[in-house]
Amino acid sequence: MFEQIFTTSSMLEKPASIRPRKGVVIGAGQVGMACVYSLLIQDCFDELVIQDIATEKVEGEVMDLMHGMPFITPTLLRAGTVADEGRDADIVIITAGAAQKPGESRLNLVERNIAIFKDILGDIVKYCPSAILLIVSNPVDIMTYVTLKLSGFPSYRVIGSGTVLDTARFRSLLAKKLDIDARSVHAYIIGEHGDSEVPVWSTANVAGLKLLPDSCPDSWENLTPSEQKELNSIFEEVKNAAYEIIQRKGYTNYAIGLAVTDIIKAILHSQERILTLSSLVNGVYGIHDVCLGLPTVVNEKGVLKTVNLSLSDKEEKQLKKSAFILQGVFNQLNF
Template sequence: METRRTKLALIGIGAVGAAFAYALSLKRLVNELVLVDLDKNRAEGEAMDLRHGLPLIGPMEITAGEYEDCVGADIVVITAGANQKPGQSRLDLLRTNTRVVTDIAKNILKLGGEPIIIVASNPVDVLTFDLLKQTGLPKNKIIGSGTVLDSSRLRQTLAETLQVDVRSVHAHVIGEHGDSELAVWSQANISCVPLKYFFAQRGVPYTEETRAEILQKVRGAAYEIIKRKGSTSNAIGVALCRIVEAIIKDEKSVLTVSTSMKGIHGLPDVCLSMPCVIGENGIEAVLESLLNDEECEALHESAKVLRKHAEDMGLV
Protein backbone atom coordinates (compact mmCIF):
# COMPACT_ATOMS: atom_id res chain seq x y z
CA MET A 1 0.00 0.00 0.00
CA GLU A 2 1.43 3.35 -1.04
CA THR A 3 1.84 5.94 1.72
CA ARG A 4 0.10 9.21 0.94
CA ARG A 5 2.46 12.17 0.56
CA THR A 6 1.74 15.08 2.86
CA LYS A 7 2.42 18.73 2.06
CA LEU A 8 2.51 21.59 4.55
CA ALA A 9 2.74 25.30 3.76
CA LEU A 10 4.11 27.63 6.43
CA ILE A 11 3.21 31.32 6.07
CA GLY A 12 5.51 33.54 8.12
CA ILE A 13 9.15 32.70 8.83
CA GLY A 14 9.84 34.82 11.88
CA ALA A 15 11.04 33.39 15.18
CA VAL A 16 7.94 31.22 15.69
CA GLY A 17 7.82 30.00 12.09
CA ALA A 18 11.51 29.11 12.10
CA ALA A 19 11.21 27.22 15.41
CA PHE A 20 8.20 25.31 14.11
CA ALA A 21 9.91 24.45 10.82
CA TYR A 22 12.95 23.16 12.72
CA ALA A 23 10.80 21.00 15.03
CA LEU A 24 8.86 19.70 12.03
CA SER A 25 12.05 18.78 10.16
CA LEU A 26 13.42 16.87 13.17
CA LYS A 27 10.23 14.77 13.36
CA ARG A 28 9.84 14.53 9.54
CA LEU A 29 6.06 14.59 9.84
CA VAL A 30 5.50 15.75 6.25
CA ASN A 31 7.08 14.94 2.90
CA GLU A 32 7.03 18.49 1.61
CA LEU A 33 7.42 21.79 3.46
CA VAL A 34 7.01 25.13 1.68
CA LEU A 35 8.16 28.31 3.44
CA VAL A 36 6.49 31.60 2.45
CA ASP A 37 7.41 35.03 3.80
CA LEU A 38 7.36 38.65 2.64
CA ASP A 39 11.12 38.56 3.22
CA LYS A 40 11.97 36.10 0.47
CA ASN A 41 15.65 36.04 1.35
CA ARG A 42 14.78 35.05 4.91
CA ALA A 43 12.55 32.21 3.69
CA GLU A 44 15.22 30.98 1.28
CA GLY A 45 17.89 31.16 3.97
CA GLU A 46 15.78 29.15 6.44
CA ALA A 47 15.00 26.54 3.76
CA MET A 48 18.69 26.19 2.91
CA ASP A 49 19.65 25.92 6.57
CA LEU A 50 17.05 23.21 7.21
CA ARG A 51 18.01 21.23 4.10
CA HIS A 52 21.63 21.10 5.23
CA GLY A 53 20.56 19.05 8.24
CA LEU A 54 18.57 16.49 6.25
CA PRO A 55 21.51 14.10 5.64
CA LEU A 56 21.57 13.66 9.44
CA ILE A 57 17.78 13.25 9.72
CA GLY A 58 16.33 11.75 6.55
CA PRO A 59 14.78 12.75 3.21
CA MET A 60 12.27 15.58 3.07
CA GLU A 61 11.54 18.28 0.50
CA ILE A 62 12.00 21.78 1.95
CA THR A 63 11.69 24.84 -0.29
CA ALA A 64 10.97 28.56 -0.14
CA GLY A 65 8.21 29.77 -2.41
CA GLU A 66 5.23 31.99 -3.17
CA TYR A 67 1.55 31.45 -2.50
CA GLU A 68 1.15 29.56 -5.78
CA ASP A 69 3.66 27.00 -4.49
CA CYS A 70 1.20 26.18 -1.69
CA VAL A 71 -1.28 24.59 -4.11
CA GLY A 72 -2.18 21.10 -2.90
CA ALA A 73 -1.10 21.73 0.70
CA ASP A 74 -2.89 19.45 3.16
CA ILE A 75 -2.12 21.81 6.05
CA VAL A 76 -1.42 25.55 6.10
CA VAL A 77 0.17 26.99 9.24
CA ILE A 78 0.03 30.77 9.72
CA THR A 79 2.60 32.35 12.02
CA ALA A 80 2.83 35.69 10.18
CA GLY A 81 2.09 38.96 11.94
CA ALA A 82 3.55 41.66 14.12
CA ASN A 83 5.53 40.51 17.16
CA GLN A 84 4.36 41.15 20.68
CA LYS A 85 6.54 43.85 22.25
CA PRO A 86 7.55 44.23 25.93
CA GLY A 87 4.59 45.55 27.93
CA GLN A 88 2.17 44.87 25.07
CA SER A 89 -0.74 42.48 25.52
CA ARG A 90 -1.72 39.99 22.82
CA LEU A 91 -4.94 41.88 22.25
CA ASP A 92 -2.99 45.05 21.45
CA LEU A 93 -1.90 43.26 18.29
CA LEU A 94 -5.49 42.80 17.15
CA ARG A 95 -5.97 45.40 14.42
CA THR A 96 -2.58 44.91 12.77
CA ASN A 97 -2.65 41.13 12.69
CA THR A 98 -6.30 40.88 11.65
CA ARG A 99 -5.36 42.66 8.41
CA VAL A 100 -2.37 40.38 7.92
CA VAL A 101 -4.26 37.13 8.48
CA THR A 102 -7.24 38.25 6.38
CA ASP A 103 -4.90 38.95 3.46
CA ILE A 104 -3.26 35.54 3.86
CA ALA A 105 -6.67 33.85 3.95
CA LYS A 106 -7.67 35.51 0.67
CA ASN A 107 -4.48 34.28 -1.00
CA ILE A 108 -4.99 30.76 0.33
CA LEU A 109 -8.61 30.65 -0.89
CA LYS A 110 -7.52 31.60 -4.40
CA LEU A 111 -5.56 28.35 -4.58
CA GLY A 112 -8.64 26.16 -4.30
CA GLY A 113 -8.77 23.00 -2.23
CA GLU A 114 -9.75 22.76 1.40
CA PRO A 115 -6.63 22.51 3.58
CA ILE A 116 -6.66 22.44 7.35
CA ILE A 117 -5.53 25.88 8.49
CA ILE A 118 -3.71 26.29 11.80
CA VAL A 119 -3.38 29.84 13.16
CA ALA A 120 -0.66 30.78 15.64
CA SER A 121 -0.56 34.58 15.13
CA ASN A 122 -1.79 36.63 18.08
CA PRO A 123 -4.36 37.36 19.35
CA VAL A 124 -5.02 33.83 18.16
CA ASP A 125 -8.65 33.45 19.32
CA VAL A 126 -9.95 36.55 17.53
CA LEU A 127 -7.89 35.76 14.43
CA THR A 128 -9.28 32.22 14.37
CA PHE A 129 -12.79 33.68 14.61
CA ASP A 130 -11.97 36.09 11.79
CA LEU A 131 -10.70 33.27 9.56
CA LEU A 132 -13.86 31.25 10.14
CA LYS A 133 -15.90 34.24 8.98
CA GLN A 134 -13.61 35.10 6.04
CA THR A 135 -13.05 31.63 4.56
CA GLY A 136 -16.40 29.96 5.04
CA LEU A 137 -14.50 26.71 5.61
CA PRO A 138 -16.03 24.12 7.96
CA LYS A 139 -15.08 24.95 11.55
CA ASN A 140 -13.19 21.67 11.96
CA LYS A 141 -10.76 22.92 9.28
CA ILE A 142 -9.72 26.13 11.10
CA ILE A 143 -7.65 25.52 14.23
CA GLY A 144 -6.20 28.13 16.55
CA SER A 145 -3.11 27.05 18.49
CA GLY A 146 -5.08 28.26 21.50
CA THR A 147 -3.91 27.17 24.94
CA VAL A 148 -1.91 24.11 23.92
CA LEU A 149 1.21 25.98 25.00
CA ASP A 150 -0.46 27.44 28.12
CA SER A 151 -1.52 23.94 29.18
CA SER A 152 2.04 22.76 28.68
CA ARG A 153 3.28 25.68 30.81
CA LEU A 154 0.81 24.76 33.56
CA ARG A 155 1.95 21.14 33.53
CA GLN A 156 5.60 22.18 33.65
CA THR A 157 5.00 24.61 36.54
CA LEU A 158 3.09 21.97 38.50
CA ALA A 159 5.84 19.42 37.83
CA GLU A 160 8.48 21.83 39.14
CA THR A 161 6.37 22.70 42.20
CA LEU A 162 5.70 19.06 43.08
CA GLN A 163 9.03 17.59 41.91
CA VAL A 164 7.39 15.01 39.65
CA ASP A 165 7.80 13.89 36.03
CA VAL A 166 5.93 16.39 33.84
CA ARG A 167 4.49 13.51 31.81
CA SER A 168 2.54 12.41 34.89
CA VAL A 169 0.82 15.79 35.21
CA HIS A 170 -2.65 16.01 33.68
CA ALA A 171 -4.02 19.55 33.68
CA HIS A 172 -5.22 22.06 31.15
CA VAL A 173 -5.83 25.73 30.59
CA ILE A 174 -8.95 26.84 28.74
CA GLY A 175 -10.52 30.09 27.51
CA GLU A 176 -8.58 32.92 25.90
CA HIS A 177 -4.94 32.46 25.02
CA GLY A 178 -4.17 35.50 27.11
CA ASP A 179 -4.77 37.27 30.38
CA SER A 180 -8.30 35.92 31.03
CA GLU A 181 -7.41 32.23 30.57
CA LEU A 182 -8.18 29.85 33.42
CA ALA A 183 -6.82 26.59 34.78
CA VAL A 184 -9.29 23.76 35.36
CA TRP A 185 -8.10 22.97 38.87
CA SER A 186 -11.12 20.82 39.70
CA GLN A 187 -10.09 18.16 37.16
CA ALA A 188 -6.28 18.39 37.38
CA ASN A 189 -4.43 15.35 38.69
CA ILE A 190 -1.07 13.62 38.92
CA SER A 191 -1.58 10.18 37.37
CA CYS A 192 -5.18 10.05 38.62
CA VAL A 193 -4.32 11.41 42.09
CA PRO A 194 -6.28 14.67 42.63
CA LEU A 195 -4.03 17.68 43.10
CA LYS A 196 -5.01 18.46 46.68
CA TYR A 197 -3.96 14.96 47.81
CA PHE A 198 -0.71 15.03 45.85
CA PHE A 199 0.13 18.49 47.21
CA ALA A 200 -0.48 17.18 50.74
CA GLN A 201 1.74 14.16 50.18
CA ARG A 202 4.50 16.49 48.99
CA GLY A 203 4.02 18.83 51.94
CA VAL A 204 3.12 21.75 49.69
CA PRO A 205 0.15 23.96 50.68
CA TYR A 206 -2.76 23.59 48.27
CA THR A 207 -4.38 26.94 48.85
CA GLU A 208 -6.18 29.51 46.73
CA GLU A 209 -3.05 31.66 46.97
CA THR A 210 -0.87 28.80 45.69
CA ARG A 211 -3.15 28.17 42.73
CA ALA A 212 -3.33 31.90 41.92
CA GLU A 213 0.47 32.14 42.01
CA ILE A 214 0.87 29.15 39.66
CA LEU A 215 -1.75 30.48 37.22
CA GLN A 216 -0.10 33.90 37.23
CA LYS A 217 3.21 32.26 36.28
CA VAL A 218 1.45 30.61 33.35
CA ARG A 219 -0.33 33.79 32.26
CA GLY A 220 2.82 35.86 32.61
CA ALA A 221 5.25 33.38 31.07
CA ALA A 222 5.27 35.01 27.61
CA TYR A 223 5.85 38.46 29.10
CA GLU A 224 8.81 37.16 31.14
CA ILE A 225 10.36 35.44 28.11
CA ILE A 226 9.82 38.49 25.88
CA LYS A 227 11.48 40.67 28.51
CA ARG A 228 14.55 38.42 28.44
CA LYS A 229 14.94 37.32 24.80
CA GLY A 230 12.58 39.52 22.83
CA SER A 231 10.05 36.89 21.75
CA THR A 232 8.69 33.44 22.46
CA SER A 233 9.46 30.86 19.82
CA ASN A 234 10.72 27.40 20.78
CA ALA A 235 7.85 26.12 22.91
CA ILE A 236 5.12 27.43 20.58
CA GLY A 237 7.03 25.84 17.69
CA VAL A 238 6.87 22.51 19.51
CA ALA A 239 3.18 23.06 20.34
CA LEU A 240 2.37 23.63 16.66
CA CYS A 241 4.32 20.52 15.76
CA ARG A 242 2.25 18.56 18.28
CA ILE A 243 -1.02 19.71 16.66
CA VAL A 244 0.28 18.81 13.19
CA GLU A 245 1.40 15.40 14.43
CA ALA A 246 -2.08 14.65 15.80
CA ILE A 247 -3.55 15.48 12.36
CA ILE A 248 -0.98 13.68 10.21
CA LYS A 249 -1.06 10.50 12.31
CA ASP A 250 -4.83 10.67 12.91
CA GLU A 251 -4.11 10.26 16.61
CA LYS A 252 -7.45 11.44 18.01
CA SER A 253 -5.38 13.31 20.60
CA VAL A 254 -7.11 15.68 23.02
CA LEU A 255 -5.53 19.13 22.81
CA THR A 256 -6.78 22.53 24.01
CA VAL A 257 -7.02 24.29 20.66
CA SER A 258 -9.14 27.32 19.80
CA THR A 259 -12.31 26.91 17.77
CA SER A 260 -15.92 28.09 17.65
CA MET A 261 -17.60 27.47 21.01
CA LYS A 262 -21.16 28.60 20.30
CA GLY A 263 -23.45 26.63 22.61
CA ILE A 264 -20.67 24.87 24.53
CA HIS A 265 -21.23 25.61 28.24
CA GLY A 266 -23.81 28.15 27.04
CA LEU A 267 -21.10 30.34 25.50
CA PRO A 268 -21.77 32.97 22.80
CA ASP A 269 -20.35 32.75 19.27
CA VAL A 270 -16.64 33.15 20.00
CA CYS A 271 -13.47 31.17 19.44
CA LEU A 272 -11.58 30.07 22.53
CA SER A 273 -9.86 26.94 23.79
CA MET A 274 -11.45 23.81 25.17
CA PRO A 275 -10.24 20.20 25.01
CA CYS A 276 -10.77 18.98 21.43
CA VAL A 277 -10.22 15.66 19.70
CA ILE A 278 -7.71 16.21 16.89
CA GLY A 279 -7.35 13.78 13.99
CA GLU A 280 -6.98 13.64 10.22
CA ASN A 281 -10.13 15.74 9.75
CA GLY A 282 -8.87 18.50 12.02
CA ILE A 283 -11.12 19.15 15.02
CA GLU A 284 -13.28 16.04 15.27
CA ALA A 285 -15.02 16.83 18.56
CA VAL A 286 -15.19 19.61 21.15
CA LEU A 287 -15.36 18.27 24.70
CA GLU A 288 -17.20 20.05 27.51
CA SER A 289 -14.98 19.97 30.60
CA LEU A 290 -16.49 19.18 33.98
CA LEU A 291 -16.23 22.66 35.44
CA ASN A 292 -17.21 23.81 38.91
CA ASP A 293 -19.28 26.99 39.30
CA GLU A 294 -16.22 29.24 39.76
CA GLU A 295 -14.51 27.85 36.66
CA CYS A 296 -17.67 28.12 34.57
CA GLU A 297 -18.04 31.78 35.58
CA ALA A 298 -14.39 32.48 34.73
CA LEU A 299 -14.84 30.82 31.33
CA HIS A 300 -17.82 33.06 30.56
CA GLU A 301 -15.82 36.13 31.61
CA SER A 302 -13.03 35.06 29.25
CA ALA A 303 -15.58 34.66 26.45
CA LYS A 304 -16.90 38.18 27.13
CA VAL A 305 -13.42 39.64 26.64
CA LEU A 306 -13.08 37.91 23.27
CA ARG A 307 -16.62 38.73 22.19
CA LYS A 308 -16.04 42.43 22.85
CA HIS A 309 -12.89 42.47 20.71
CA ALA A 310 -14.71 40.62 17.91
CA GLU A 311 -17.48 43.22 18.10
CA ASP A 312 -14.97 46.08 18.05
CA MET A 313 -13.54 44.64 14.84
CA GLY A 314 -16.97 44.31 13.26
CA LEU A 315 -16.73 40.52 13.09
CA VAL A 316 -20.15 40.04 14.72
Protein backbone atom coordinates (compact mmCIF):
# COMPACT_ATOMS: atom_id res chain seq x y z
CA MET A 1 0.00 0.00 0.00
CA PHE A 2 2.68 2.50 1.03
CA GLU A 3 5.32 1.48 -1.51
CA GLN A 4 3.62 3.41 -4.32
CA ILE A 5 4.16 6.74 -2.55
CA PHE A 6 7.90 6.83 -3.30
CA THR A 7 10.13 6.21 -6.28
CA THR A 8 13.51 4.75 -5.35
CA SER A 9 16.46 6.76 -6.61
CA SER A 10 20.13 6.34 -5.78
CA MET A 11 20.45 10.13 -5.99
CA LEU A 12 18.30 10.42 -2.89
CA GLU A 13 20.44 8.16 -0.75
CA LYS A 14 22.64 9.60 1.98
CA PRO A 15 26.22 10.03 0.73
CA ALA A 16 28.55 7.34 2.04
CA SER A 17 30.92 9.97 3.38
CA ILE A 18 28.38 11.15 5.99
CA ARG A 19 28.69 8.98 9.08
CA PRO A 20 25.78 9.15 11.53
CA ARG A 21 26.52 10.25 15.08
CA LYS A 22 25.63 7.28 17.25
CA GLY A 23 25.16 7.19 21.00
CA VAL A 24 24.11 4.70 23.65
CA VAL A 25 22.56 5.52 27.02
CA ILE A 26 22.80 2.66 29.50
CA GLY A 27 20.26 3.05 32.29
CA ALA A 28 16.65 4.14 31.74
CA GLY A 29 15.96 5.47 35.20
CA GLN A 30 15.11 9.06 36.01
CA VAL A 31 18.61 10.33 35.20
CA GLY A 32 19.02 8.22 32.08
CA MET A 33 15.71 9.32 30.60
CA ALA A 34 16.35 12.98 31.46
CA CYS A 35 19.60 12.62 29.49
CA VAL A 36 17.81 10.94 26.58
CA TYR A 37 15.11 13.60 26.43
CA SER A 38 17.60 16.46 26.55
CA LEU A 39 19.85 14.81 23.95
CA LEU A 40 16.88 14.32 21.62
CA ILE A 41 15.44 17.82 21.77
CA GLN A 42 18.90 19.34 21.28
CA ASP A 43 19.64 17.15 18.23
CA CYS A 44 22.85 15.58 19.51
CA PHE A 45 22.77 12.18 17.78
CA ASP A 46 21.49 10.72 14.53
CA GLU A 47 21.08 7.34 16.22
CA LEU A 48 20.44 6.76 19.92
CA VAL A 49 20.07 3.42 21.68
CA ILE A 50 18.66 3.01 25.19
CA GLN A 51 19.68 -0.03 27.23
CA ASP A 52 18.26 -1.18 30.55
CA ILE A 53 17.52 -4.49 32.26
CA ALA A 54 13.88 -3.37 32.44
CA THR A 55 13.30 -4.08 28.75
CA GLU A 56 9.55 -3.41 28.69
CA LYS A 57 10.04 -0.03 30.35
CA VAL A 58 12.65 0.92 27.74
CA GLU A 59 10.31 -0.13 24.93
CA GLY A 60 7.58 2.03 26.45
CA GLU A 61 9.92 4.99 26.78
CA VAL A 62 10.97 4.66 23.13
CA MET A 63 7.36 4.42 21.96
CA ASP A 64 6.45 7.54 23.93
CA LEU A 65 9.41 9.53 22.61
CA MET A 66 8.87 8.39 19.02
CA HIS A 67 5.42 9.97 19.05
CA GLY A 68 7.09 13.33 19.59
CA MET A 69 9.52 13.06 16.66
CA PRO A 70 7.39 15.29 14.36
CA PHE A 71 8.12 18.16 16.77
CA ILE A 72 11.92 17.87 16.76
CA THR A 73 14.83 17.07 14.46
CA PRO A 74 14.36 13.31 13.94
CA THR A 75 16.66 10.81 15.64
CA LEU A 76 16.68 7.08 14.97
CA LEU A 77 15.74 5.88 18.45
CA ARG A 78 15.91 2.24 19.51
CA ALA A 79 15.54 0.09 22.60
CA GLY A 80 18.26 -2.53 22.74
CA THR A 81 21.68 -3.46 24.01
CA VAL A 82 25.20 -2.51 23.04
CA ALA A 83 25.61 -5.98 21.55
CA ASP A 84 22.53 -5.93 19.30
CA GLU A 85 21.84 -2.25 18.50
CA GLY A 86 24.66 -0.13 19.87
CA ARG A 87 27.71 -1.49 18.09
CA ASP A 88 30.38 1.02 17.06
CA ALA A 89 28.77 3.88 18.98
CA ASP A 90 30.71 7.12 19.16
CA ILE A 91 29.78 7.76 22.78
CA VAL A 92 28.42 5.46 25.49
CA ILE A 93 26.77 7.23 28.42
CA ILE A 94 26.44 5.15 31.59
CA THR A 95 23.78 6.25 34.07
CA ALA A 96 22.97 2.76 35.36
CA GLY A 97 23.41 1.98 39.01
CA ALA A 98 21.75 1.73 42.36
CA ALA A 99 19.61 4.72 43.30
CA GLN A 100 20.88 7.07 45.97
CA LYS A 101 18.64 6.92 49.04
CA PRO A 102 17.64 9.93 51.15
CA GLY A 103 20.51 10.75 53.51
CA GLU A 104 22.91 8.37 51.78
CA SER A 105 26.26 9.72 50.62
CA ARG A 106 27.40 9.06 47.07
CA LEU A 107 30.35 7.05 48.31
CA ASN A 108 28.06 4.49 49.99
CA LEU A 109 26.90 3.42 46.55
CA VAL A 110 30.28 2.13 45.43
CA GLU A 111 30.14 -1.61 46.05
CA ARG A 112 26.69 -2.07 44.49
CA ASN A 113 27.57 -0.05 41.43
CA ILE A 114 30.88 -1.81 40.75
CA ALA A 115 29.01 -5.11 40.39
CA ILE A 116 26.64 -3.49 37.90
CA PHE A 117 29.51 -1.98 35.90
CA LYS A 118 31.31 -5.31 35.63
CA ASP A 119 28.24 -6.67 33.81
CA ILE A 120 27.99 -3.64 31.52
CA LEU A 121 31.55 -3.00 30.43
CA GLY A 122 32.34 -6.34 28.78
CA ASP A 123 30.02 -5.68 25.83
CA ILE A 124 31.10 -2.05 25.56
CA VAL A 125 34.75 -3.04 25.22
CA LYS A 126 33.88 -5.74 22.69
CA TYR A 127 31.40 -3.89 20.50
CA CYS A 128 32.36 -0.20 20.96
CA PRO A 129 36.17 -0.35 21.12
CA SER A 130 36.64 3.23 19.85
CA ALA A 131 33.91 4.91 21.89
CA ILE A 132 34.28 7.69 24.41
CA LEU A 133 32.77 6.59 27.73
CA LEU A 134 30.90 9.21 29.75
CA ILE A 135 30.16 8.08 33.31
CA VAL A 136 27.27 9.70 35.15
CA SER A 137 26.51 7.07 37.80
CA ASN A 138 27.45 7.99 41.36
CA PRO A 139 29.86 8.15 43.05
CA VAL A 140 31.02 9.42 39.68
CA ASP A 141 34.73 9.90 40.40
CA ILE A 142 35.13 6.37 41.79
CA MET A 143 33.02 4.88 39.00
CA THR A 144 35.08 6.75 36.38
CA TYR A 145 38.27 5.25 37.85
CA VAL A 146 36.67 1.79 38.02
CA THR A 147 35.60 2.10 34.37
CA LEU A 148 39.09 3.14 33.36
CA LYS A 149 40.61 0.09 35.05
CA LEU A 150 37.99 -2.44 33.92
CA SER A 151 37.77 -1.25 30.31
CA GLY A 152 41.46 -0.83 29.57
CA PHE A 153 40.55 2.20 27.45
CA PRO A 154 43.04 5.10 27.24
CA SER A 155 42.39 7.64 29.97
CA TYR A 156 41.44 10.41 27.52
CA ARG A 157 38.41 8.34 26.41
CA VAL A 158 37.03 7.68 29.91
CA ILE A 159 35.33 10.76 31.33
CA GLY A 160 33.06 11.37 34.30
CA SER A 161 30.47 14.13 34.54
CA GLY A 162 32.54 15.32 37.50
CA THR A 163 31.59 18.65 39.04
CA VAL A 164 29.94 20.09 35.92
CA LEU A 165 26.58 20.19 37.69
CA ASP A 166 28.09 21.47 40.94
CA THR A 167 29.81 24.25 39.00
CA ALA A 168 26.50 25.13 37.34
CA ARG A 169 24.78 25.26 40.73
CA PHE A 170 27.60 27.45 42.06
CA ARG A 171 27.34 29.90 39.18
CA SER A 172 23.56 29.91 39.38
CA LEU A 173 23.51 30.84 43.07
CA LEU A 174 26.20 33.49 42.61
CA ALA A 175 24.28 34.93 39.67
CA LYS A 176 21.12 35.08 41.75
CA LYS A 177 23.01 36.92 44.47
CA LEU A 178 24.50 39.38 41.96
CA ASP A 179 21.30 39.66 39.90
CA ILE A 180 23.00 38.80 36.59
CA ASP A 181 22.91 36.03 33.99
CA ALA A 182 24.58 32.84 35.30
CA ARG A 183 26.52 32.55 32.02
CA SER A 184 28.39 35.72 32.94
CA VAL A 185 29.72 34.23 36.19
CA HIS A 186 33.03 32.39 35.98
CA ALA A 187 33.55 30.16 38.99
CA TYR A 188 34.43 26.51 39.55
CA ILE A 189 33.73 23.66 41.93
CA ILE A 190 36.56 21.12 41.73
CA GLY A 191 37.56 17.82 43.34
CA GLU A 192 35.10 15.09 44.28
CA HIS A 193 31.51 15.32 43.09
CA GLY A 194 30.40 15.03 46.69
CA ASP A 195 31.04 16.10 50.24
CA SER A 196 34.74 16.99 49.83
CA GLU A 197 34.29 19.18 46.75
CA VAL A 198 36.13 22.50 46.70
CA PRO A 199 34.82 25.97 45.76
CA VAL A 200 37.51 27.98 43.96
CA TRP A 201 36.77 31.40 45.41
CA SER A 202 40.21 32.77 44.54
CA THR A 203 39.52 32.86 40.78
CA ALA A 204 35.74 33.44 40.83
CA ASN A 205 34.97 36.52 38.75
CA VAL A 206 32.44 38.50 36.78
CA ALA A 207 33.77 40.24 33.65
CA GLY A 208 37.29 39.77 34.96
CA LEU A 209 36.49 41.35 38.33
CA LYS A 210 37.28 38.92 41.14
CA LEU A 211 34.65 38.34 43.80
CA LEU A 212 37.30 38.19 46.52
CA PRO A 213 39.92 40.88 47.14
CA ASP A 214 43.18 39.96 45.42
CA SER A 215 45.58 40.23 48.31
CA CYS A 216 48.23 37.96 49.82
CA PRO A 217 48.81 35.53 51.32
CA ASP A 218 45.20 34.32 51.23
CA SER A 219 42.39 36.63 50.17
CA TRP A 220 39.85 34.56 52.12
CA GLU A 221 41.55 35.54 55.38
CA ASN A 222 41.02 39.20 54.54
CA LEU A 223 37.26 38.86 54.53
CA THR A 224 35.18 39.82 57.55
CA PRO A 225 33.49 37.00 59.49
CA SER A 226 30.10 38.03 58.08
CA GLU A 227 31.46 37.95 54.52
CA GLN A 228 32.97 34.51 55.09
CA LYS A 229 29.66 33.30 56.52
CA GLU A 230 27.74 34.60 53.51
CA LEU A 231 30.05 32.88 51.01
CA ASN A 232 30.10 29.67 53.05
CA SER A 233 26.30 29.58 53.03
CA ILE A 234 26.31 29.75 49.22
CA PHE A 235 28.80 26.89 48.99
CA GLU A 236 26.87 24.78 51.53
CA GLU A 237 23.76 25.23 49.42
CA VAL A 238 25.71 24.00 46.38
CA LYS A 239 27.20 21.02 48.21
CA ASN A 240 23.90 19.95 49.78
CA ALA A 241 21.71 20.63 46.74
CA ALA A 242 21.36 16.97 45.74
CA TYR A 243 20.48 15.91 49.28
CA GLU A 244 17.84 18.62 49.52
CA ILE A 245 16.29 17.68 46.18
CA ILE A 246 16.35 13.94 46.96
CA GLN A 247 14.66 14.58 50.30
CA ARG A 248 11.83 16.39 48.50
CA LYS A 249 11.32 14.40 45.27
CA GLY A 250 13.41 11.25 45.72
CA TYR A 251 15.98 11.87 43.00
CA THR A 252 17.68 14.51 40.85
CA ASN A 253 17.42 14.30 37.08
CA TYR A 254 16.63 17.40 34.99
CA ALA A 255 19.78 19.44 35.63
CA ILE A 256 22.12 16.47 35.20
CA GLY A 257 20.35 15.65 31.93
CA LEU A 258 21.13 19.15 30.67
CA ALA A 259 24.70 18.93 31.97
CA VAL A 260 25.29 15.65 30.14
CA THR A 261 23.94 17.16 26.93
CA ASP A 262 26.34 20.09 27.28
CA ILE A 263 29.24 17.64 27.62
CA ILE A 264 28.10 15.57 24.63
CA LYS A 265 27.79 18.64 22.39
CA ALA A 266 31.28 19.74 23.39
CA ILE A 267 32.63 16.34 22.34
CA LEU A 268 30.65 15.77 19.14
CA HIS A 269 31.26 19.29 17.84
CA SER A 270 34.88 19.29 19.00
CA GLN A 271 34.28 22.60 20.76
CA GLU A 272 37.37 22.40 22.98
CA ARG A 273 35.18 23.63 25.83
CA ILE A 274 36.48 23.88 29.37
CA LEU A 275 34.26 21.82 31.67
CA THR A 276 34.93 20.55 35.19
CA LEU A 277 34.96 16.89 34.17
CA SER A 278 36.33 13.95 36.10
CA SER A 279 39.29 12.23 34.46
CA LEU A 280 42.55 10.61 35.45
CA VAL A 281 44.86 13.01 37.28
CA ASN A 282 48.57 12.27 37.34
CA GLY A 283 50.87 15.02 38.61
CA VAL A 284 48.59 18.06 38.74
CA TYR A 285 48.98 19.75 42.16
CA GLY A 286 51.02 16.72 43.22
CA ILE A 287 47.98 14.42 42.88
CA HIS A 288 48.46 11.01 41.26
CA ASP A 289 46.33 8.10 40.06
CA VAL A 290 42.85 9.33 40.90
CA CYS A 291 39.87 10.63 38.94
CA LEU A 292 38.34 13.90 40.10
CA GLY A 293 36.85 17.07 38.68
CA LEU A 294 39.13 19.76 37.28
CA PRO A 295 38.66 22.33 34.48
CA THR A 296 39.25 20.16 31.42
CA VAL A 297 39.40 20.88 27.69
CA VAL A 298 37.40 18.35 25.64
CA ASN A 299 37.03 17.72 21.93
CA GLU A 300 36.08 14.84 19.62
CA LYS A 301 38.93 12.71 20.96
CA GLY A 302 37.89 13.16 24.59
CA VAL A 303 40.13 14.83 27.17
CA LEU A 304 42.63 17.13 25.49
CA LYS A 305 44.26 18.85 28.48
CA THR A 306 43.66 20.11 32.01
CA VAL A 307 43.72 23.77 33.04
CA ASN A 308 46.20 24.60 35.80
CA LEU A 309 44.23 26.93 38.04
CA SER A 310 46.12 29.27 40.35
CA LEU A 311 44.70 27.96 43.61
CA SER A 312 45.20 29.56 47.00
CA ASP A 313 47.11 27.52 49.57
CA LYS A 314 43.84 26.69 51.31
CA GLU A 315 42.16 25.54 48.10
CA GLU A 316 45.10 23.37 47.10
CA LYS A 317 45.07 21.68 50.51
CA GLN A 318 41.33 21.08 50.19
CA LEU A 319 41.78 19.59 46.72
CA LYS A 320 44.52 17.24 47.93
CA LYS A 321 42.28 16.20 50.82
CA SER A 322 39.47 15.47 48.35
CA ALA A 323 41.84 13.30 46.27
CA PHE A 324 43.02 11.53 49.44
CA ILE A 325 39.43 10.70 50.40
CA LEU A 326 38.69 9.25 46.95
CA GLN A 327 41.90 7.21 46.95
CA GLY A 328 41.06 5.93 50.41
CA VAL A 329 37.66 4.71 49.27
CA PHE A 330 39.12 2.96 46.25
CA ASN A 331 41.81 1.29 48.35
CA GLN A 332 39.12 -0.24 50.58
CA LEU A 333 37.24 -1.80 47.69
CA ASN A 334 37.35 -5.47 46.83
CA PHE A 335 38.40 -4.64 43.28
